[in-house]
Amino acid sequence: MRTHLCALFLGLVCCSSYDFLSAGDSSTRHVEGLHRHLPEVFALTEVRIVHEPGRVTESGTVVVRDGKITAAGADVEIPKDAEVLALSGKTIFPGLIDSYGEVSLSGSNTRPPTAYWNEQIRGEFSVRSDLKRDQLAAPEFRKLGFVARLIASQNGILRGQSAVYSLGTEELAQLLLRDEVALTGELTIPRRNGDRDQYPNSPMGAVALARQAMYDAIWYRDAHRAVEVDPSLRLPEKNATLAALVKSLDGGRPVMLEAANELFAMRADDYAREFGLDLIIVGSGNEYRRLAEIAKSQRPIVVPVNFPKAPNVATPESARSVSLESLMHWDLAPENLAKLHEAGVEVLLTCHRLGDRSQFLKNLRIAVKRGFPADAALAALTTVPAKRFQLAEQLGSVSPGKLASFLVTDGDLFAKKTKIVETWVAGERFEHEDDDAVKVQGDWKLTLRGVPRNAKKILLLNITGEDKLKAKVRPHETLPKFEKAVELKTISREGSRLSGQFLADEFGVKGVAVFSVVLEEEASEWLGTLTWPDGTNSPFVMTSNEDQSSKEKDAEKAGDDSQADENSEEQKDDSEDEKDKEFQQRTQASSFAVNSPLGAFGRDALPEAPKAVAFVGGTIWTSGPEGTIKGGTVLVEDGKIVAVGKQVDIPEGTLQIDVTGKHVSPGLIDCHSHIASDGGINESAQAITAEVRIGDFIDCDDIDIYWQLAGGLTTSNILHGSANPIGGQNQVIKMRWGGNFDDLKFEAAPQGIKFALGENVKQSNWGDDHTTRYPQTRMGVEQIMRDELLEAQEYAARREAWAKNRRGLPVRRDLELDAMAEVLAGDRWIHCHSYRQDEILALIRTLDEFGITIGSFQHILEGYKVADAMAKHGATGSSFSDWWAYKVEVQDAIPFNGAIMFRQGIAVSFNSDDGELGRRMNQEAAKAMKYGKVPAEEALKFVTLNPAIQLRIDQYVGSLEPGKHADLAIWSGSPLSNLSRCEQTWIDGRKYFDASEEQQQRKQFAEMRNTLIQKILDTRAEMLKDGEENVDESSLWPRHDEFCHTHDGHGHGH
């Protein structure tokens, strides 16, 4: 019987010191009563020391004195005063650092009087000011080998200052290793922020606010500097939040931003670059999906070690809805760390986002098996964070001078069965219970003395169970075994005491007997006392009965009960094997390479760009001066059209594509769309949000991009919604499926902004709680537009004046007014949601007053009533082909609207405003022929040249003319026939969609799905249960505007 006393906690470090002459104080705390000076000197001998990754002493000694390591190595003299702990067979590793953890701190909600105006910006808040000790969860983390944690606040966008704590048992003041380590935050709205009226209420708004806050910090710094130089200036405000943010500007105090997926990580990098921030990304585990971009950012990343459960593929029905993306993620996620390491990314590790922290080491070991070098894994937990958090003097390695914070294992840290035996935190020793500690499970014999009459003298006890013990007791003489066994009512263990209760009726005394026994280390017998129901106390000796019990097993065929017992034992072994097997299988390499976007229809690389390509022999709808050319050719070189016509000389070496019998049109353009954005579409918490940018949230993974590409669409205008009079900035994209979000942006497209009029902005259909925000009438809408333009005019003038003479306080950079000033300067085009003729006319008059020409009216459903005024202003109209009747202001909408505006000389387009409709814009164009008899070529321009004109990109796209981008679609018949199909779509001379190739891809992706489903079934991987989902952090925020209203019971409000 191997037993030794197991205590969770032996040492205690106080502020005392052995060498009192050379020792100062480490605390100001008053000591009440007697002074306590427990010597704290240890020598850990005969131990393998991994000082730091790559530096090992095979057998040496570590000397710990007063919480610090004073010596570590092979030839170390053991101090005479040291308590020697021989640790042969054990290994010491530097203590692990958890590089990011969040706690909810209510104190962060108490805003100081000098705080920033918006409560989501909390730079002044410090974790140190509110953290409670139990929030460190130190005991749990110590068990995992951690000795320090970085703690961040959970609330807000810029959430305040994080701190690193040691995980000992002292006062927090003593545990705080480093305060104000980094400003932390997340560039999206706080999760489950249900308050629609609080700005920001969209991820886009959150980025805009975080950006403005940093510009305000710059202003704050400069304004106060200006006052120092010239004390006669008016004093700028004192702002605790901005003062704190200033410290992070220009590579100052690090900034840690959470990134819910790889796209958020790239956005965080963009943000950091704008202000020269020293960024540490708190990652998601998805980084492998955009590895090149992530690596290029050269940002260190704190990576969680959470791997998804396998999707539920247990039945054909459930497998039906499982995406290839989720299957591949299951397969690839354990390789994320290896891939990041290989790409040269500096990795730190965290338990953050790990549902069950006890899985940390297991998962990390899987990651190591999957190619993450063990040294890198150790570094990511020790030296790297120590350096990043400027704690290298204290933590990171087992070497003299550092804190005695390390862990002791019984083997290689990343080997499967290795256990962490002890964790030392700044000299405090914590031993962990493990399977080899005093074991109470098994068969025992209790020999009692002084029993009542008729009571049994010898009891046999069988104890099972891991965390929760179970036990049975029976008289000694019963055969077969446990026939008369009685289940104990309770059995529990507290420290070195085991106690239990059982019904003693079968043992001679009616009632409940209770007993307890003291577990002694390395003793062959334990002593205890049993109190019979009649009150008699019987001392007993508890000894092992294993030998006897196995003899019994041999001697007899056990009864039903024992059989059940054995079965459960076997089951336990089975499940051990099962776990083992899962571990082995989870360490199988991934089956498929990462594609972009991950999953079905993702690409391995962007499509090839042939040097020259000619489309020969088709009906060419140029949408240009050449009209429609039958049997024509389009010649493309370097992504640009060089010739279009019947007679085109095709240079040698040109890739020729026979389009005989086919039709070729310019790539279709949608002037009003909300796909490919995951930033919420509407920032609706303020009437004016010109500072908000769709471009911050281009979602290059949105499958709508591919689906619309398959309908011949090559360019799309992604607009902010219509929830406020002046909404956010739009982003024109090309449908370069497979690229990242910067690849998608139409670089040459001029900037724009969304305006909106009518019911949506005056909150007519928002419900009864929304009746006070200005404006509530079309009168107010007209005035707020005018007022904002006047404000921007003055702002621009003040900025210019200050830039010229630099006198006085600096003029604060205001991102909202910046955008409006650009509108005034003609550098930003207005795209205005509009319905009724009065509001259309009123806006035209307002813009005329400021000399602004509108970019386009959107929807413009009553444009037909004021088409003459529109034409005179130079307005264009981007309309629905035939929508009407879904609300009051669209009662007079008519499908002839496009034709009437067209006949008044207005550039008219039909748009989708709808992800599904955007897949067949050619069918929409055809409706211009139906309603108002617009000639076919002109009708096609409603989705080609005219939207290009509206977006001021017609010199690049919109028609097939020499010099323009080679964006085109190939159709099986006339693009204006509902019976035609798009067969190919080209952008910049690259083929992004090919219907015939897709037939192959379908098979390929179906096979990939099958392979991975087989892999899950074959490895018996743990699957999600019905209704269970892997938490996708990025889906916790509204991708689209969750406040929008339905039209027609479907879709969102328009």
Add this chain to the structure above:
Amino acid sequence: MNNIRVIVCMSILSASAFGSDQVPGRMPDGPVAIVGVTVHPISGPVIENGTILFEAGKITAVGNEVQVPDNAQTIKGKKLHAFPGLFEPYSRLGLVEINAVRASNDYNETGLLNPNVRANVSINPDSELFPVTRSNGVLFTMSVPSGGRIAGQGSILRLDGWTYEDMTVVPGATLVASIHDDDDVVQMRDFLEECRRYQHAREANSETRHDVRYESMIPVLEKTLPIIVHADRWEDINRVVAFARDEDLKLIVFGGYDAPDCAELLKKHKVPVILSSVHRKPLYRHESYDAAYTLPKRLADLGIPFAISGYERSSSYNVRNLPYHAATAAAFGLSEEQALRAITLSPAEILGVADRIGSLETGKEATLFLATGSPLEADTQIKRAWIAGKPVDLSNKQTMLYKKYQQKYRE
């Protein structure tokens, strides 16, 4: 046609009045003959240079050699094509005017169980949506309530008439039910159990106290009233088919996205499918972009009876775009004939009215239109239409506003 112009001019004066300005057609005095027209009967092959003869609301002859009576009003159909009125099998037409205005919505009764309510009694014949819808050849619809576990009964309507009674073809054509999960099945079973108890008691004892809910369920139990249940996913379709089989109910599946996966089950239990839209995105990210477009073709190949609806794109104001759903199905594999059938005769068959409407055949209701080409193509113009033999005013609020504002720019 002159008549129509007069009406247009008059109605401009009252453009803002509630209620559409179009006057329901009058029954012609004698027979009407459309001659020299390309007839698309749907039930049979196309007849070039054919004649359609109808009288008192019924078709009396269709073909190449139809004798036109002397007293017939003759309409020359040269260069035109005749089609039976298109049939949207699932919409909210007449039950909603302006979605955003609650007062104009009449499709969702409160409570979970409303088997007794019928759509047709709250159809507003003066809805502006009717003239707009029929101007593109959509002349029939089944208008359905929604909401709750049992929303009520859908009514088959013809899109012209002075009253809802004029418009009603079948007041209760289907019972609209919702079954999304196993709990719904249990709840529905319990309710059916109660209905059976009521049915039994009522049959045994005529003095059993009345209950309008249970009473309205008797045709469902007797399988004369089918239930229509929205189910797209494989397991959802399996669930409702099993439910209908266990409870011995007549079922129509609405939605039907995964119907090909359940083909054998659907065929075995003779369950037809109304596709809730052709213009919809794939339900699963990993599916082909055209999965919804090719669905009709796949169902046709599997031999599952189906009809096409446009409900998911528009349940009311753009029901007129129904033929374009069929067109996309034709672009992606279905023949044009099959596509047209899916929006005419097939819905009539599935909804149990194929003996009266859905095709151009002798004895059927004379609900048809003349067009410059196939209604599947957007640039096709609808020239004339009759509903139950009465000429239809194809103008609508939108054409009137068009004409009105053309005046503005003429000055």
